[in-house]
Amino acid sequence: xxxxxxxxLAALAPVAAQxxxxxxxxxSAHAAAPLETRAPLxxxxxxxxxxxxxxxxxxxxxxxxxxxxxxxxxxxxYVVGRYQDADNWYGAGLAWQDxxxxxxxxxxxxxxxRLARLKQFNRAAASDARFYTVRLEMAGNSLTAYLDGERIxxxxxxxxxxxxxxxxxxxxxxxEMNVPATGAAxxxxxxxxxxxxxxxxxxxxxxAPVSLAVSALGPYRIVAAADAGSNASGNGTxxxxxxxxxxxxxxxxxxxxxxxxxxxxxxxTIRFTASVAQPALVAAxxxxxxxxxxxxxxxxxxxxxxxxDNPNVQSVLEVRVAAASPAxxxxxxxAGAVLPAIGERDVPYDxxxxxxxxxxxxxxxxxxxxxxYRVRDGALVxxxxxxxxxxxxxxxxxxxxxxVRWQPVAIDGRxxxxxxxxxxxxxxxxxxxxxxEGVLVGAIGGAAFAGVTQQQGWTFHTRAALPPGAxxxxxxxxxxxxxxxxxxxLNYAMQHTARTAxxxxxxxxxxxxxxLYLRGKDNLTLRGQSRDxxxxxxxxxxxxxxxxxxxxxxRAPGITGGRAVLLIExxxxxxxxxxxxxxxxxxxxxxxxxxxxxFFNSEGRLIVKNASLFSEQDTVQVRGYSWFYxxxxxxxxxxxxxxxxxxxxxxxxxxxxxxxxxxxxxGYLLQARTVSAQDKGFMFVNSRLTHGPGPTGNDVPAGATWxxxxxxxxxxxxxxxxxxxxxxxxxxxxxxxxxxxxxxxxNPARATATAGWREYGSMDLEGRPLDTSARQFxxxxxxxxxRAxxxxxxxxxxxxxxxxxxxxx
Numbered sequence: 001x002x003x004x005x006x007x008x009l010a011a012l013a014p015v016a017a018q019x020x021x022x023x024x025x026x027x028s029a030h031a032a033a034p035l036e037t038r039a040p041l042x043x044x045x046x047x048x049x050x051x052x053x054x055x056x057x058x059x060x061x062x063x064x065x066x067x068x069x070x071x072x073x074x075x076x077x078y079v080v081g082r083y084q085d086a087d088n089w090y091g092a093g094l095a096w097q098d099x100x101x102x103x104x105x106x107x108x109x110x111x112x113x114r115l116a117r118l119k120q121f122n123r124a125a126a127s128d129a130r131f132y133t134v135r136l137e138m139a140g141n142s143l144t145a146y147l148d149g150e151r152i153x154x155x156x157x158x159x160x161x162x163x164x165x166x167x168x169x170x171x172x173x174x175x176e177m178n179v180p181a182t183g184a185a186x187x188x189x190x191x192x193x194x195x196x197x198x199x200x201x202x203x204x205x206x207x208a209p210v211s212l213a214v215s216a217l218g219p220y221r222i223v224a225a226a227d228a229g230s231n232a233s234g235n236g237t238x239x240x241x242x243x244x245x246x247x248x249x250x251x252x253x254x255x256x257x258x259x260x261x262x263x264x265x266x267x268x269t270i271r272f273t274a275s276v277a278q279p280a281l282v283a284a285x286x287x288x289x290x291x292x293x294x295x296x297x298x299x300x301x302x303x304x305x306x307x308x309d310n311p312n313v314q315s316v317l318e319v320r321v322a323a324a325s326p327a328x329x330x331x332x333x334x335a336g337a338v339l340p341a342i343g344e345r346d347v348p349y350d351x352x353x354x355x356x357x358x359x360x361x362x363x364x365x366x367x368x369x370x371x372x373y374r375v376r377d378g379a380l381v382x383x384x385x386x387x388x389x390x391x392x393x394x395x396x397x398x399x400x401x402x403x404v405r406w407q408p409v410a411i412d413g414r415x416x417x418x419x420x421x422x423x424x425x426x427x428x429x430x431x432x433x434x435x436x437e438g439v440l441v442g443a444i445g446g447a448a449f450a451g452v453t454q455q456q457g458w459t460f461h462t463r464a465a466l467p468p469g470a471x472x473x474x475x476x477x478x479x480x481x482x483x484x485x486x487x488x489x490l491n492y493a494m495q496h497t498a499r500t501a502x503x504x505x506x507x508x509x510x511x512x513x514x515x516l517y518l519r520g521k522d523n524l525t526l527r528g529q530s531r532d533x534x535x536x537x538x539x540x541x542x543x544x545x546x547x548x549x550x551x552x553x554x555r556a557p558g559i560t561g562g563r564a565v566l567l568i569e570x571x572x573x574x575x576x577x578x579x580x581x582x583x584x585x586x587x588x589x590x591x592x593x594x595x596x597x598x599f600f601n602s603e604g605r606l607i608v609k610n611a612s613l614f615s616e617q618d619t620v621q622v623r624g625y626s627w628f629y630x631x632x633x634x635x636x637x638x639x640x641x642x643x644x645x646x647x648x649x650x651x652x653x654x655x656x657x658x659x660x661x662x663x664x665x666x667g668y669l670l671q672a673r674t675v676s677a678q679d680k681g682f683m684f685v686n687s688r689l690t691h692g693p694g695p696t697g698n699d700v701p702a703g704a705t706w707x708x709x710x711x712x713x714x715x716x717x718x719x720x721x722x723x724x725x726x727x728x729x730x731x732x733x734x735x736x737x738x739x740x741x742x743x744x745x746x747n748p749a750r751a752t753a754t755a756g757w758r759e760y761g762s763m764d765l766e767g768r769p770l771d772t773s774a775r776q777f778x779x780x781x782x783x784x785x786x787r788a789x790x791x792x793x794x795x796x797x798x799x800x801x802x803x804x805x806x807x808x809x
Contacts, residue, residue, distance in 0.1 A: 040064065040176040040177055040178050041177055041178070042174060042176060043168055043169065043174060043176070043177050044170065045073075045075060045172055045174050046170070046171055046172070047169070047170070048169075049080050049083060049089065049165075050168050050169065051165040051166070052167045052168075052179060053166060054164065054165050054166070055163065055164075055166045055182040056184070057138065057161060057162060057163040057164075058138060058139050058186075059081065059138055059163075059166070059182050059183065059185055060081075060135050060136060060137040060138070060182060060184070060187065060189075061079045061081040061092075061135070061136045061138075061166040061167075061180050061181070061182050062079060062134065062136075062146075062180060062181050062182070062183075062189070063079045063134060063168055063177050063178050063179070063180035063181070064132065064133050065094065065131065065132060065168070065176065065178070066129060066130060066132060066176050067094070067173055067174075067175050067176075068176055073098075074097050074098060074099075074172055074173065075096050075173025076096065076170065076172055076173075077093045077094055077134075077168070077169070077171075077175035077177065078093035078106075078134075078136075078168065078170075079091065079092055079093055079135070079136050079166070079167075080136075080166060080167045080168060080169055081138050081164070081166050081182075082138060082163065082164040083165035083166065083167060084160065084162065084165075086113075087112055087113040088160055089109075089110045089165075090109055090136060090138060090143060090157075091106075091107070091136065092105075092106065092107050092143070093105075093108075093134050093136075094132060095120070096125060096173065097125070101124060101125050101127070102122060102124060102125055103122075103123055104121060104122055104123070105121045105123065105134075105145050105147050105152045106119065106120050106121075107119040107136070107143050107155050109159050109160065111159050111160065118155045118157055119145070119153045119154070119155040120153075121153045121543070128277065128302055128316075130302075130316050131176075132148060133147070133148050133149065133189075134146070134147060135149075135189055137185050138185060139185040139186075141156050141712075141713065142156055143155050143156070143157055146189055148191075148193070148314075149189040149190055149192065149193070149313070149315070149557070150191065150557065150558045151547075151560075152546060153542075153547075156711055156713055157712075158712060166180060166182050167180060168180055178312075186221050186222045187219060187220075188220050190217065190219045190267075190310070191217055191557040191558070192214070192215070192216050192270070192272055192305050192306070192307060192313055192314060192315045192557075193214070193215050193315045193557040193558050194212055194213065194214060194215070194317065194557070194558075195213040195214060195554065195555055195556060195557060196213070196390075196392060196401070196403040196552050196556055196557075196558075197403070197558075197559065198390050198559055199315060199316070199558070200317065200318045201303075201318070201319045201320070202320050202322070202367065202385050203282070203293065203321045203322070204295065204322045204323070204324055204367065204368065204436075205296070205297060205322070205323055205324040206324045207383075209283075209292050209293065210292070210294075211287070211291070212290060212291045212293065213289075213554070213555075214289060214291050214305065215556060215558075216270045216271070216305075216307075217268070217269065217270065217555065218268045218269070220267040269289070270307050270309065270313065271307060271308055271309060272286065272305050272306060272307055273305070273306055273308055274286050274291055274303055275303070275304050276301060276302075276303050276319075277301045277303075278299065278301040280296060281295070281298075281299040281300075281301045281321055282294065282296055282301060282319050283296065284303050291303070291305065293319065295321040296321070297321065298321050298322060298323040299321055300320050300321075301319050301321075302317060302318055302319065303319055304316050304317075305317065320367065322366065322367025323366075323367070325367070325436045325437045325438050325439075325451075326437065326451070327434060327435055327436060327437050327452050327453040327456075328453070329453065330447055330448065330450040330451075331447040332447045332448075332449055332450065333445050333447075334444075334456055334457075336356075337355060337356045337357075338353070338356075338433075338458055339351075339353070340353075342457055342458055343457075343460065343461075344460045344461070345460070345463075346461070346463040346464075347461060347463060348488065349425040349426060349429075349463065349488075350425065350483050350491070351425070351460075351485075352417050352484060352485065353417070353420070354415055354418070355415065355416045355418075355440065355444070356414055356415050356444070357443060357444055357449065358442065358443045359414060359443070360413060360414055360442070361411060361414075361416050361440045361441060361442030361449070362440070362441045363387075363411070363439070363440060364438040364440055364441045365387075365438070366436060366437065366438025367385070368385070368435075368437065368438050368451070369383050369384060369436055369439065370383070370384040370385075370386075370409075370433065370434070370435050371384075371433070371434050371436075372420065372424070372425070372431050372432070372433055373431065373432045373433075374431060375429075375431060376429070376430065381424055381425070381431070382420050384408045384409070386408070386409040388405065388406075388407055389405070389408045389421070390403065390404065390405050391403070391404055391408075391422050392422060393515060393516070393561070394422065394517055394519070394551075395423050395491040395492075395495040398494065398495070398519075399553060400519060400551035400552065400569075401517070401552065402517035402519075402549070402551050402552075402561040402567055403556075403560065404515050404545050404559065404561035404562075405544055405559060406515055408420075408421075409439075409440075410513045412513070416440050419485075419514065422487060425462055426462065427463060427466075428461075428462060428464050429461070429462050430459055430461045430462075431459065431460060431462070432457075432459045433452060433458040433459070434452050434453060434454055434458075435451045435452040437450050437451040438451070439451065466496070468497070469498070470482075470492070471501060471504065472503075472506070473489045473493070473503065473504070473505045473506070474505075474506050475488070475489050475505060475506070475507045475508065475512075476507075476508035477508070477510035477512060478510065485512065485514055486505070486514060486516055486526070487516055487517065490516060490517065490521075493505070493518075493521050493524055494518065494521050497521070499521060500522050500523055501523065502523040502524075503523065504527055505525065506527050506529070507526065507527065507536075507579060508529050509529045509530055509534055510533075511535045511537055512537070513537050514536065514538060515538050515540060515561075515565055515566075516536065516565065516567070517551070517566075518567070518568045518569070518574065519568070519569040519570050519571065520569075522571055522572040522574075523573045524571070524574050525574075525575040525576075525577060526574075526576050526579065527578055527579075528578040528579030529578070531580060531610055531611065531612060532612070534578070534579040534580060535579075535580045535582060536566070536579065536580065536582070537580075537582045537584060538565045538582075539584045539585050540583055541585035541589070541591050541592050541594065541595040542563045542593045542594040542595065543589070543591025543592060544563065544585075544591050545559060545561050545563050546562075546563070547560060547562050547563065548562050548563070548564070548596070548599055548621060549562015549563060549564050549567045549596075550562065551569055562596075562599065563594055563595050563618075564583070564595075564596035564597065564598060564599035565581060565582070565583045565597050565598070566581060566598050567599050567601060568598075568599070568600050568606070569601045569602055570602055570604075571602050572602070572605055573604065573605050574600070574602075574604070574605075574607070575607040576598075576606075576609075576611050577609050577611065578611065579612075580612040580613075581598055581612070581614070582597060582613075582614040583595045583596060583614065583615035583619070584614075584695070585615065585616070586616065586661070587616045587617055587637070587659060587661035587662075588660035588661040588696065589660075592660075592661065593617055594617050595615050595617055596615065596618045596619060596620065597613045597614060597615045597619050598619075598622075599621045599622075600622045600624065601621075601623055602624050603623060603624040603625075604624050604625070605624065605800065605806060605808070606622065606624065606625070606626040606627070607627050607629075607808055608626070608627070608628045608629070609627075609629040610630050610631065611631045612631065612634070613632065613633050613634070614634045614635070615634070615635050616635055616636050616637065616639070616657070616659065616660060616661075616694065616695065617635060617637040617638060617639065618637070618639060619634065619640065620633055620635075620641070622642040622644045623642055623644055623645070624644060625644075625645050625647070625800050626646075627647075627648050627793070627808040628647070628648070628649040628652050629650050629651060629652065630650070630651045630652060631652045631653075632652065633649075633654055633655070634654075634655040634657050634692075635655075635656070636656055636657055636658070636665070636667035637665075637668060638669075638670065638709070639656075639667070639668075639669065640654070640670045640682065641670060641671040641672065641673065642672075642673060643674070643716065644673070644675070644681065644682070645675065645676075645679045645799065645800075646679055646680035646681065646683075646796060646799065647680075647681070647683070648685070648793060648797070649685070650686060650687065650793075651685075651686050651687060652684070652687045653687065653689075653690055654669055654687060654688070655690045655691065656689070656690070656691045656692075656705045656730055657691070657692055657699075658692075658693050658699050658700055659694060659698075659700075660694055660695055660696040660698075663698045665704065666691075666701055666703075666704025666705030666732070667700075667704075667705055667706070668708060668709045668737060669689070669705065669706070669708060670682055670707065670709075670720050671709055671710070671711055672708065672710075672717065672718045672719055672720050673711055673713065674716060674718070674719045677748075677755065679799065680796055681717060681718075681719020681720060681721070683721050683723065683789075683790055683796060684721065684722045684723065684725055685724060685725070686723075687722075687725045687726075688725065688726045688727075688728075689725060689730075689731060690728050690765070691728050691729075703730065703731070703732050703733060704732065705730045705731050705732060706731075706735070707720070707722070707732075707736050707737075707757070707759075707778070708720045708736055708746075708757060709737040709744075710738070710744045711744065712743075712744025713747065714747060716747070717748070717756075718747050719755055719756065720756075720758070721758040721759065721760075721781075721789050722759040722760070723760050723786055723789065724760065724761040724762075724763075725761075725762060725763070726764065726766075726767065727763070727764065727765070729764075733774040734774050734776045735757075735774075735775040735776065735778055736757045736775065736776060736777040736778040737777075738776060738777035739777075740777065745777070749777075751778060753779075753781060753784075753785035753786075753788040754788055756778070757778035757779065758778060758779045758780075758781055758785075758789060759779075759780060759781065760782075760783075760786035761786065793808060794807040
């Protein structure tokens with residue numbers, strides 16, 4: 001089946017709910033059942049799995065659950081599927097850490113009596129004894145966990161493939177659970193949540209009522225369709241009219257594409273109500289399908305959104321109301337301490353705000369805000385809170401935008417840099433800035449900073465709009481330029497230039513602390529003034545923005561913008577040249593783990609040359625076709641990977657850096673998931689495999705790094721080859737991590753000249769031939785086989801565009 005069919009959007013249909021037979025009869029494979037609504041059951045700790053009935057191998061199991069008090073004991077409650085016996089089953093649920101106020105959403109496998117945690121995702125635990133709806137979805141070897149209808153995490157595991165029983169179990173502490181329901185894996189859950197936003201709202205006493213968009217969407221079904229064959233769009237991207245055929249395994253990117261389209265194409269709007277746990281703190285009403293919140297007094301409470309037609313469809317929002325903390329008059333002189341300067345004109349309309357302190361300021365805990373008003377009518381155009389925000393990257397009115405959680409206030413030396421929400425300022429307007437007291441703690445000109453009042457007159461005028469169609473844009477964080485941020489330039493290119501028109505964004509030296517998003521724009525170049533001087537830097541990870549990332553339409557629930565610094569979707573011929581892209585997330589951090597610097601989520605073409613890309617885990621993820629030339633990619637765990645077609649790395653450096661979370665680990669360079677046996681996969685030519693200190697200073701132990709490991713999928717291919725590459729002493733003598741390293745065997749299990757794990761002409765860093773006699777699970781090619789594996793760029797990319805080919809320069 002062609003990847004274009006996988007990439008195309010699913011045909012979707014609403015799901016008719018049907019109650020499960022709790023007596024244990026086999027449910028229909030095509031019926032999606034709501035949860036049993038009778039009183040929940042007590043499930044005692046460490047009792048045998050309570051089996052309700054049997055389900056198909058491809059099915060979901062869902063129940064509402066919550067931990068019961070158990071003398072402070074930590075507990076785990078799981079819904080169970082594919083149950084064979086007490087020693088063999090899958091589960092998804094909550095690992096509750098009461099003393100820490102944390103919980104983990106987990107996917108687990110019990111096999112031969114040993115419990116393995118396949119995937120974990122941390123979240124703050126609520127203290128209000130609420131129920132959570134947990135769903136385990138099993139589709140082929142893909143396992144997915146949902147929490148309150150939100151897709152949290154997924155993993156691939158082929159350990160237990162047979163149909164079996166379904167039920168519930170508790171470990172360590174007792175839980176309350178409803179009788180679980182089951183249905184077809186193609187049936188997706190209803191979701192009631194804030195649209196394109198986190199389920200946490202921050203307000204201040206005195207704020208005007210705020211209207212929040214709500215995604216109130218019923219269940220839907222991904223319907224299998226005939227394979228539409230190869231695409232004919234001409235640029236290697238999927239045609240919008242292609243149907244999605246649903247096999248036992250879909251790539252994560254294809255699953256994301258289907259989920260992204262679900263609200264627009266299949267799910268029906270459902271009714272909902274809003275109730276407040278403490279009405280004295282905040283008033284909540286529903287108007288025109290939105291949630292309206294009006295703060296009253298300071299405190300923390302919850303608002304429950306619930307369907308009156310199905311009591312099991314609900315969502316609980318946390319609402320924090322801060323006390324009013326307006327700025328007070330002080331001796332601080334803002335002249336020379338703020339940017340844009342007071343009264344400044346022709347300011348780029350994507351400008352951040354900057355305050356310079358005597359010494360590095362500290363973010364305060366007042367819960368106050370930075371506010372920007374339009375001068376001509378006094379309208380409030382943006383509110384930013386230092387404690388964390390959500391943003392929609394992209395231009396105003398863009399059908400699909402990238403929703404992310406992000407930290408809007410960054411401290412850079414003596415400066416506090418405040419990033420406004422994307423696309424909030426308009427050209428040709430005058431704005432006024434206020435800052436509440438306590439947002440930032442420090443001194444300016446020897447006087448304690450007490451905020452910025454309206455009377456202090458921090459105003460500025462934005463420049464006139466650039467005319468449409470400009471093909472040369474300049475970004476500078478402080479000098480004369482079209483834009484202050486890279487995203488500002490990308491917004492312009494997406495909105496005001498033709499898709500195929502060439503656009504070059506020149507970025508002047510500076511540090512740009514931002515997450516980025518590009519979609520639907522071809523022939524765009526990001527060119528830095530200097531490779532080390534232009535640093536695009538952010539902290540993002542799977543614990544902050546889960547998943548690889550995809551854009552969302554306006555009614556999509558939650559946040560799916562993903563963990564990459566730069567997300568590129570539906571684009572062709574994108575070039576990154578002469579700059580540094582860094583994801584500064586630490587694997588050792590509580591929210592650390594997977595953290596791409598770059599995710600090229602497109603079937604088009606990508607060029608990266610004379611660039612540096614840094615992270616720890618998953619630094620570069622690519623789909624489609626990509627060429628990396630004279631570039632540096634640094635990381636330590638699967639730091640080059642993806643469901644790609646062909647990726648060529650020439651004259652580049654792959655630097656394995658010390659792991660902040662495990663100093664003894666050397667990690668893995670690659671995890672290939674090439675989408676078809678005929679595609680080229682990942683090829684490295686005349687490149688250097690080096691090592692160096694990681695973000696916490698530790699280096700990589702000798703012999704501890706593997707060239708690649710396999711995801712263990714039967715439907716993707718481990719096509720990786722190193723031709724005439726130099727390898728440092730950190731590379732393990734056996735090279736490849738298969739069953740010898742307790743990792744899955746590659747696909748294909750036996751490499752050929754053009755498939756699987758291969759190398760030719762490997763050398764040490766001084767250029768001496770490397771002893772590869774100890775290699776396992778890979779193939780050492782002879783000269784003739786090496787010529788079959790790689791000859792020229794043009795030959796390597798000959799498959800692009802249905803055989804049209806590509807010769808990057």
